[in-house]
Amino acid sequence: MSNYPFDPKEISVDEYYPKMPPLYGMDMAPTRKFNTPITPKENFLRVCRKEKPLWLPNMATDFATIQPIVMPDANARVHGGIDWFGIQWEYEPLSNAAMVKPGTRRLSDVTNWESELVFPDLNAIDWQKDYDETYKDCLSDDLVVNFVIVNGLYERLADLTSFEDTLCSFLEEPEAVEALYTKLTDFHIELMKIAKKYYHATLITFHDDMGTQRSSFFSPELFREVMMPHYQRMNKAAHDMGLYVMFHSCGSVANQLPNFIESGFDFWEGQDACNDKDALMEQYGDQIGMEVMSLMPPTDEKGLMDVVNRYVYGLGKNGRCLAWHSTPKGAAFDSCAKIYELSRKHLAE
Amino acid sequence: MxxxxxxxxxxxxxxxxxxxxxxxxxxxxxxxxxxxxxxxxxxxxxxxxxxxxxxxxxxxxxxxxxxxxxxxxxxxxxxxAGESSTTIGKVVIGTVAGDLHDIGKNLVALMIESAGFEVNDLGVDVPVEKFVEAAESDPEVSIVAVSALLTTTMPAMRDTVAALNKSPARSRFKVMVGGAPITQEFCDEIGADAYTADAASAAQVAKSFVS
Structure with missing residues (x-):
């Protein structure tokens, strides 16, 4: 018998957490608040500890995902401009995001990184001021602060040089790549310290896309050689700080999941369109949690209920899934509340 | 050896x-x-x-x-230099108007070039007219390869292929399409000659068109 039986009053409240600043260039709606028996943050920590949560954590209701725009990387990727490493980004209206300006190149060659690259001074930003002015009044202690860091190791070198040169350098210039990635990892660890100290983060979402629609860009063996030692060091440092790390990696990267696990990532945020999340959850769910987005869910009762059931009785049946689901406009019912209610009952059994 | x-x-x-x-x-x-x-x-x-x-x-x-x-x-x-023909054909390639993505297109260009073709890479954000002009102005062009990464630029691919299909030189060249959101069904619908899912397949199909 559960210590926390579901009470219908938990979802009868009509309250919201304060509206958060825009994320990924998108305006945020106020976060729906339920009358939960423990806080969403405590519930999420259960998942992190591989304990059964009381309900399926939902990024749309349980998390405060932030990407402070004072970080040049965040600003450049959202609006275009120069990022932390001097790379020029260009806004592309069709995708409402920016990409590295075609034809530009920051680093002549990876072997020249020490002489050509100026690493950012993280102390140049008044983080406390940004927190006080932008986040202090809207970040609730009850929610999981999820701090987004973009441009992981693969992406950064591709941005600095080119897609092709980066992949070739993994095979042809391993020493230079190793040295650069060591320094970049130091940088990421320092940034995580800031996320923890100033923004009270619990979770880091760390981006490094590395796949096409049909496979990963590079082999699992190459990941192990080039990336894994750095990601292991980074994740250990994060864990030592009390942080958990979700690896955002788009593309068909199922072949890399054992590597993500061995690297120490706690969660994987991947693309549904080219990964069989249901099968992967069965295979790896006990070792790595998975965040699953429902982008543009249907609004009709049956279609929306299928989405809810997949979360509650499929992907989330063992409490290892994080949903990213907002009730769509014009929906037949409040699907966020339904996910909460059904997963509360299911996980209590 | x-x-x-x-x-x-x-x-x-x-x-x-x-x-x-x-x-x-x-x-x-x-x-x-x-x-x-x-x-x-x-x-x-x-x-x-x-x-x-x-x-x-x-x-x-x-x-x-x-x-x-x-x-x-x-x-x-x-x-x-003295050989009569060292390439097996000329390929015009580019990413459609409104789309700045070039990684997939570059890989295809590289593999097609490695298969023995001469490649005229028009780059990204290529207007319809530029594709048509490149195909018509060089009588040795045997393939036009059109790339799009975004679902939102698929209409631009449709427009490009439609314009190429109206070209008086159309019987001389084949039209190939590719990119993450593109499918064989879409290729058939817009009247292109071939869709390929990856760069290596693109090179193979291109070779089959000129052999």
């Missing part, structure tokens, strides 16, 4: 530093420049493409092989 075989193995394994020397040695052994090109390098890239399609190798291995071949071609070029 003959020098041609050594060269092919070096290309397959992406040994850029070895390939130029092996080209010279293969020529010195009495092989014709055309054989060095075809048997020593283009055939090797065919093997690389097949391995990529079968997921035996990944993009980096394919890229270093293509780059190794390029190094070899640089050394071979002066020797090919």
């Amino acid at each position: 003959s020098k041609l075989q050594e060269l092919a193995t070096a290309v397959e394994n992406g040994k850029s530093k070895l390939v130029p020397g092996l080209v010279e040695e293969a020529l010195a052994e009495g092989n014709s420049p055309i054989d060095v090109l075809n048997k020593g390098m283009i055939d090797a890239m065919g093997v690389v493409g097949e391995k990529f399609k079968n997921n035996e190798i990944f993009v980096p291995e394919m890229l270093v092989a293509a780059r190794a071949m390029k190094k070899g071609v640089e050394v071979l070029k002066p020797h090919l």
